Amino acid sequence: MESAISSPLSTSSHLLPSPYRSSLGSRSQSFPSLQNLRHPSFKSRCFFGVPFRSRQTQPIRCQSSNQQPAKDDGFVIEDVPHLTDFLSNLPSYPNPLKQSQAYAVVKQTFVSTDDVVAQKVVVQKDDPRGVHFRRAGPREKVYFKSDEVRACIVTCGGLCPGINTVIREIVCGLNYMYGVEDILGIEGGYRGFYSKNTLRLTPKVVNDIHKRGGTFLRTSRGGHDTNKIVDNIQDRGINQVYIIGGDGTQKGAALIYKEVEKRGLQVAVAGIPKTIDNDIAVIDKSFGFDTAVEEAQRAINAAHVEVESVENGVGIVKLMGRYSGFIALYATLASRDVDCCLVPESPFYLEGRGGLFEFVEERLKENGHVVIVLAEGAGQEYVAQEMQVVDGKDASGNKLLLDVGLWLTEKIKDHFTKVQKMAINMKYIDPTYMIRAIPSNASDNIYCTLLAQSAVHGAMAGFSGFTVGPVNSRHAYIPISRVTETQNTVNLTDRMWARLLASTNQPSFLEGNALHERVDKEDVDVINHNMRATSI
Numbered sequence: 001m002e003s004a005i006s007s008p009l010s011t012s013s014h015l016l017p018s019p020y021r022s023s024l025g026s027r028s029q030s031f032p033s034l035q036n037l038r039h040p041s042f043k044s045r046c047f048f049g050v051p052f053r054s055r056q057t058q059p060i061r062c063q064s065s066n067q068q069p070a071k072d073d074g075f076v077i078e079d080v081p082h083l084t085d086f087l088s089n090l091p092s093y094p095n096p097l098k099q100s101q102a103y104a105v106v107k108q109t110f111v112s113t114d115d116v117v118a119q120k121v122v123v124q125k126d127d128p129r130g131v132h133f134r135r136a137g138p139r140e141k142v143y144f145k146s147d148e149v150r151a152c153i154v155t156c157g158g159l160c161p162g163i164n165t166v167i168r169e170i171v172c173g174l175n176y177m178y179g180v181e182d183i184l185g186i187e188g189g190y191r192g193f194y195s196k197n198t199l200r201l202t203p204k205v206v207n208d209i210h211k212r213g214g215t216f217l218r219t220s221r222g223g224h225d226t227n228k229i230v231d232n233i234q235d236r237g238i239n240q241v242y243i244i245g246g247d248g249t250q251k252g253a254a255l256i257y258k259e260v261e262k263r264g265l266q267v268a269v270a271g272i273p274k275t276i277d278n279d280i281a282v283i284d285k286s287f288g289f290d291t292a293v294e295e296a297q298r299a300i301n302a303a304h305v306e307v308e309s310v311e312n313g314v315g316i317v318k319l320m321g322r323y324s325g326f327i328a329l330y331a332t333l334a335s336r337d338v339d340c341c342l343v344p345e346s347p348f349y350l351e352g353r354g355g356l357f358e359f360v361e362e363r364l365k366e367n368g369h370v371v372i373v374l375a376e377g378a379g380q381e382y383v384a385q386e387m388q389v390v391d392g393k394d395a396s397g398n399k400l401l402l403d404v405g406l407w408l409t410e411k412i413k414d415h416f417t418k419v420q421k422m423a424i425n426m427k428y429i430d431p432t433y434m435i436r437a438i439p440s441n442a443s444d445n446i447y448c449t450l451l452a453q454s455a456v457h458g459a460m461a462g463f464s465g466f467t468v469g470p471v472n473s474r475h476a477y478i479p480i481s482r483v484t485e486t487q488n489t490v491n492l493t494d495r496m497w498a499r500l501l502a503s504t505n506q507p508s509f510l511e512g513n514a515l516h517e518r519v520d521k522e523d524v525d526v527i528n529h530n531m532r533a534t535s536i
C-alpha cells in the first residue's frame, strides 16, 4: 500500500532561529520541517500564522503530538523587499478595496500575508518542499494614501503584443480600484525620465490603446542612467514606478530600486516582465508570446501553401528568438506543416549523414516540398565563420545577430543546384517584426490585466523592487534578481523538445555533434532532475 505523504501539521509548535538568505533585493527564509503530522488547520497553527515579512519573524517548526524531532523539510521563501524594511515608521492604511464595488461580493478580498506560491509543483514525496514566492494580490493594509500617490509607467526594450494592455490596466487599476488620479507616462524608455516631458495618463486617455500594437509610451534601448532616473523620480515627487520590459529592463529596475533604498525614498518599484522571446526565468510564460506564436502560423501557412504548389518547394520561415527558440518551437508544434525546426539551443549541421541537406532531400523526395522554421539566433556561429563582420551591438549592449535566414537560403540553393544538380523552388519568409507589432489576442489581454492589477496591488501594499508574474499559473511577487540571473532557454533534455522531435520527425543532429557527448557525460543528473521536476 502506498504510504501516506507526511503532512506538516501539528498541535504544538516552537520557534527556531531563522536561516536568512539575502540576494539582490530579495530575502529568502528557509522553514524547517513539519513531518508526520496531519491537521486541517495547519495554516493557522504553524508558520503560516506568522507574517513572514517581519524581520522579527522566526520560522516555526511544528512537531507531532508525540514530540518526535522534526526534520528540515527545506521550505524556502524567496521574499521581495518592502518599504518598511528601510522606512520602519511608515504608516499603513486600510485598503480602499474594502469599499470597492468590484470586490464587494468576493469571499476573500485580501490575500493572506502568509500565502505563497510553490516554484515547483511536480515533486516527489521525499523532495525538499523547495522555493516559494509571495502570492500576488491585494493586501488588507496599504502604505500609500490614494490622493498622495504619484505613479509613473515606462516601457523599455523591444516591442511585444500586449504592452498597451498592461499600460491601460495599470492606469485603470490604480484609478478604479484605488482612486489614484495622478499617473504619468514616461516617454521613450528609460532615457525619457531625464530627457522628455511626461504624459498625463487617465482611464480616458488609455481607453482604446489595447487595440493597437506597439507601446503608447514608445520605447528605446540604452540610456539607463540610474542616478539621473532616480533624481528625476525624486524631483517629480513620483512614489510608484511601473517598469515594463525584458531582462535588460528588469536589471535596470533592480538598480533603480537599490538607489531608491539607498536614498531612503518611499518609492515602490514594480517590474512587469515583457519579452517576445519568452526568455524570462521563473515565470510560466511572458505576455504576448501566445499572440506571437499565433501570428507566426500565418507565415508558416503561407510558406506551406507556396511550397506545396510548386515542384521541389523549400520554404524557410525565420522567427524571433535571440538565445531562446521558444517561438520557433511552439509555432512548429502548433502548425504541423513544419518539417524541421532549428533553434539556437540545438546546434545543427548541413552536410553528411544526419545533416540538414540529407533531410531536405528525403522530404523533397517523399512529399515534394519541405518547410523549415528557423529562430533568428540559430546557427550564428556558422554564419559568422563565413561572413567578415565586426561584432555589432545595439544601444543596450545586446549583440546584433547575423541573418541566418538568408545564409541558410543560399546554402540550400547552392547545395541543390550546384552539388545535387536538382532544381528547387526556394521561398524565404521573414515575418520578424510582424509577429510582435500586433495587438495581443484575447488570452494575452487577460494575462496582461492580471499582471497589471497584481503590480498595482503590490505597489499599494508597499512592496518594492519586485517583478510580478505567474508561477505555476498563480501570480506571485518575485525578487527581480531571480528573473535576471538566468535566461529561460529551450532545454534539449526536457520532454518539450522531445515532443517537437517526435512531431516533426526531424533529425536531432546528435550525430557528429558535440551535444551528444555533452548529454552523455554531464547531463545524466540534469535529465533525471528534469524528468522529476519538469512542469510541462
Ligand SMILES: Nc1ncnc2c1ncn2[C@@H]1O[C@H](COP(=O)(O)OP(=O)(O)OP(=O)(O)O)[C@@H](O)[C@H]1O
Pocket (backbone or CB within 6 Å): 156, 157, 158, 159, 189, 190, 191, 220, 221, 222, 223, 224, 245, 246, 247, 248, 249, 250, 251, 252, 253, 255, 274, 275, 276, 277, 395, 396, 398
Ligand atoms: N545590465 C543593465 N543594467 C541597467 N540597465 C540595463 C541593463 N541592461 C539593459 N538595461 C536597460 O534596459 C533597457 C532595455 O534593455 P534591452 O534593450 O536589453 O531590452 P530588454 O528589456 O532586455 O527587452 P527585450 O530584450 O525583450 O527587447 C535599456 O534602456 C537598457 O539601457
Ligand SMILES: O=P(O)(O)OC[C@H]1O[C@](O)(CO)[C@@H](O)[C@@H]1O
Pocket (backbone or CB within 6 Å): 157, 158, 159, 246, 275, 276, 277, 320, 321, 322, 376, 394
Ligand atoms: O530590432 P529590435 O527592435 O532591436 O529588436 C530585435 C530583437 O528584439 C527581440 O524581439 C527581443 O525583444 C529579439 O528577439 C530580437 O532580436
Ligand SMILES: [Mg+2]
Pocket (backbone or CB within 6 Å): 157, 246, 247, 248
Ligand atoms: Mg533582453
